[in-house]
Amino acid sequence: MKYAFKLFINGESVASQKAVTNLRKIVRKNLSVGYDIQVVDVIKEPALAAEAGIIATPTVIKKVPPPERKVIGDLSDKEKVLLGLGLKVSKNAADNFEEKETLDE
Amino acid sequence: MNNGGQLIAPEKIPTGIEGFEAITRGGLPEGRTSMVVGTSGSGKTIFGAEFLYRGIHQFDRPGIFITFEERPTDIIRNVQKIGWDFQDLVAKEKLKFIDASPEPVPAEETGAYDLSGLLSQIEYARNSIGAKLLVMDSIGALFYQFQNAGIIRREIFRITDALKAMGLTAVITAERLHEYGVISRHGIEEFVSDNVIILRNVLQHEKCRRTVQVLKIRGDDHYQGEFPFTISKTGMSILPLSTVQLKQSSSKERISFGNAKLDEMTDGGLFRDSIILVSGPTGSGKTLMCTTFTAEACRKGERVMMLAYEESREQLLRNAQGWGMDFQKWEDAGLLKIHCQYPESKGPEDHLLMIKREIEAFKPRRLIMDSISAMERVVPFRNFREFVIALTSYVKQESICSLFTSTTPRLSGGDSVTEAHISTITDAIVLLRYVEISGVLRRGIAVIKMRGSQHDKQVREFTINYEGLHLGEPFKNIQNIILGVPTATGPSESEQLGDMFE
Secondary structure (H helix, E strand, O other), rough: EEEEEEEEOOOOHHHHHEEEEHHHHHHHOOOOEEEEEEEOOOOOHHHHHHHOOOOOEEEEEEEEOOEEEEEOOOOOHHHHHHHHHHOOHHHHHHHOOOOOOOOOO | EOOOOOOOOOEEEOOOEOHHHHHHHHEOOOOOEEEEEEEEOOHHHHHHHHHHHHHHHHHOOOOOEEEOOOHHHHHHHHOOOOOOOOHHHHOHHHHHHHHOOOOOOOEOOOOOOOOOOHHHHHHHHHHHHHHOOOEEEOOHHHHHHHOOHHHHHHHHHHHHHHHHHOOOEEEEEOOOOOOOOHHHHHHOHHHHEEEEEEEEEEEEEOEEEEEEEEEOOOOOOOOOOOOEEEEEEOOOEEEHHOOOOOOOOOOOOOOOOHHHHHHHHHOOOOEEEEEEEEEEOOOOOHHHHHHHHHHHHHOOOOOOOEEEEOOOOHHHHHHHHHHHOOOHHHHHHOEEEEEOOOHHHHHHHHHHHHHHHHHHHHHHEEEEOHHHHHHHHOOHHHHHHHHHHHHHHHHHHOOEEEEEEEEEEOOOOOOOHHHHHHOOOOOOOEEEEEEEOOEEEEEEEEEEEEOOOOOOOOOOEEEEOOOEEEEEEOOOOOOOOOOOEEEEEEOOOOOOOOOOOO
């Protein structure tokens, strides 16, 4: 199964740059299957932002597999990102073998 | 630049909302953001929707509608009831919705973010339809959709700044919890806007009373205080009450009362744009006065509208018939329109709106309200005064010669609240009084005011028979007729009786 993400960013902002780095890091380390990340700059491509109804940036949307899930922010909290995108079901299960890693904060 | 020591305020653009230009002296500041705050159900969304609808329809200014609470489809459906086809406006690229309503599954938040997505959507919408107007309804919902209030505050500020740079005339609505007190729930208005409008919906005397107040419009004057408004089939209608400038009677044209003697007493008849108050106790002949006035209009081919609050249509027709006047015929001919209603049927604002709508549709030259004191019974003191002022200024503006009757509480006459409120506004006052002379009740009539003209200052006797109204000679040797208790003067009773009529 392949995952597809759309990450909407505001090209210039620090939070957006962090989000790109953090998302890549999180999926690389936590997904065993293939994935695809499409980064959209809302400033350059407002039509795509309008189409997706993006209010906050950065916003990442998991498009595939359904259902769509969204997480907002610079994605600095790995647990929240995994849960929010539905990549992990139970938090308690994950807590048992938590691997500490440094994320770009 | 200097304008008499004041900073030049931005130009205002009309909203098209009925009465709003009057209370703001021109509308909302162009290219600026105005906050419209109110409790839930106070009419904020309607205000926003009408601002866009009128702006697009009447002034050809395309607009953007950002919804933070409801889905655009809900808004479209709701305004459809008022007859505004938003779907059509969207299809014609005059209106663009941005759906920022909460999602069924709230998004997780982690770390910093901003609202650049919304901002880029606004810019995109503006460029694609050439928008001039924008509405955000209601901004407070952002604080529920997003958890970081600090970020939201900062971003609202950034967005309003950007709106200004884009030259959009914007309305941002915000929720408040109480009708009086803190202006908006999140205190955003202080830094968001120089222009704040408050909508209220207060329960008063068992009736809902909606009001609008212009709290501030930067660098400009506007009318203070709360103005009542209604939301009806045609949208919002603000009743600008006291803002209407009191124009002195400008018409020199005289029209007949319908009775030669009465015209004589008023030095040649009534002025075309005047307001006449006929005051008297019950049974003193007020309705006959109205009938006479109506008949005169119809005979001259002038349209006349009659608002009857005390008698039914059948009663009115029968009374007129008794005096040889065929109201039915005139109604069929389109000269007369009789509206019979209980004053209790609706609030004063709705009555006023109904009267305005009827006048707009029927375009009468004369208006009769029998009686205005019936309204006084059912509305609170202050609202009654507002009603009277609004009504009189409206009919004056339309140059409709209007006759209002007022029923005095006591048989002998005396003041009523109605008179206290209305007497300064009216151009002519006719008093009808009972006069008891030697155990017999007679009727007296006096013109106590006739603006811009001389008038007969005597109290005359008048009689009513099957032909209608007859004015007689002045009472002599009787004083205090007007004040209530007539007393005989003069040396002897026999002389008095002999001289009573010249």
